[in-house]
Amino acid sequence: MTEIPRGTVQQTFYEQVGGEPTFRRLVHRFYEGVAEDPLLRPMYPEEDLGPAEERLALFLMQYWGGPRTYSERRGHPRLRMRHVPFVVDRAAHDAWLKHMRVALDELELAPEHAEQLWNYLTYAAGSLINTPD
Numbered sequence: 722m723t724e725i726p727r728g729t730v731q732q733t734f735y736e737q738v739g740g741e742p743t744f745r746r747l748v749h750r751f752y753e754g755v756a757e758d759p760l761l762r763p764m765y766p767e768e769d770l771g772p773a774e775e776r777l778a779l780f781l782m783q784y785w786g787g788p789r790t791y792s793e794r795r796g797h798p799r800l801r802m803r804h805v806p807f808v809v810d811r812a813a814h815d816a817w818l819k820h821m822r823v824a825l826d827e828l829e830l831a832p833e834h835a836e837q838l839w840n841y842l843t844y845a846a847g848s849l850i851n852t853p854d
């Protein structure tokens with residue numbers, strides 16, 4: 722048995738940033754922003770934002786290498802298809818990212834982790850725009 726030297730064990734990004742509590746905090750703070758947002762809040766079909774918060778947290782945890790609970794519950798993410806019922810225009814995109822930026826900053830991650838997460842979120846948000854101005 723060859724021992725893997727300490728410090729060279731491969732960690733997922735999910736683990737590197739602190740696992741579930743980090744993603745829970747991110748998404749919780751994000752939805753506090755959404756709850757106050759005059760453009761975004763009416764887009765969410767449910768009165769209670771809790772279930773939407775749960776779905777986004779589980780999705781992000783899975784995406785970054787954590788447990789696959791999202792897909793066990795919801796199946797393949799197919800995010801573009803799941804956003805078709807909503808008008809995701811430039812204004813909605815900007816508002817969504819604004820609340821994410823606030824939430825991300827409050828996590829105080831290492832700059833390279835924050836950058837990696839932000840790059841993904843901005844790319845993903847751009848790919849979900851489905852309504853031209």
Ligand code: HEM
Nearest residue numbers: 764765773776777780795803807809813814817845846849
């Ligand atoms: C671009 C601006 C965006 C807007 C306006 C938006 C809006 C919404 C709305 C209204 C819902 C329905 C709430 C629910 O029932 O869960 C939703 C669901 C969801 N969104 Fe977004 N979203 C945006 C971007 C993103 C991005 C960038 C991601 C991923 C990185 C994402 C991931 C999800 C997930 C995982 C769900 C739940 C899907 C499901 O399992 O049903 N969204 N979004």
